[in-house]
Amino acid sequence: MIKFVGSIAIASATIAAVVVGVSAPAMAADSSVLETNKKISLPSGRGTMTYIDDGDMFQVCDTRADGYGVTGQLRDDASGWPTLIEVTDGGDAGCDKKGYNVGNGISEDYIMWLWWDGGGDPVLSDWFNE
Known part of the structure; x- marks a missing residue:
């Protein structure tokens, strides 16, 4: 046994x-x-911005029907954080997208900014690259 x-x-x-x-x-x-992939969200569920690595797409979604849209920007760390692309969403169905070829060099870093068009401070992502 x-x-x-x-x-x-x-x-x-x-x-x-x-x-x-x-x-x-x-x-x-x-x-x-x-x-x-990287994603940032506004407080109170107002919106999101997502970096989709497969295809280097940036998607901005207004997630609250409050009369204001949301705006997202991609910036880099060269010469004072210039805006590389801007994507806005609001007032229509679905999310808006825009592509930008994110580099993977040692000296290239990117940051996403997202804000509610009704006011307030932006939400920032961490610095990233590919």
Whole structure:
């Protein structure tokens, strides 16, 4: 009886190791895909700006029908943070998008700015590049 219980324990441990080994790489691959996109949100659920790495698209969404839209900008760290693109959304269905080829050089860093057109301070992303 003791040999039978010991065999069951060894078999259970082997199955658990195989299941963990098979599922771990899939979870790591999923999280690495999610880390390439960047998203910032305005307070009170007013809007979002998302950088979609696959295709270098910037999407701005007005998420509250309050009579004001939202505006997002992409800026870089060269010469005083010039605006590279601006995307606005509001007053229509869906979100608005614009593409910009984000570089991956060591000296190139980008930041997203998003604000509610009804006033207030902008929300800024962390600095990033490709």
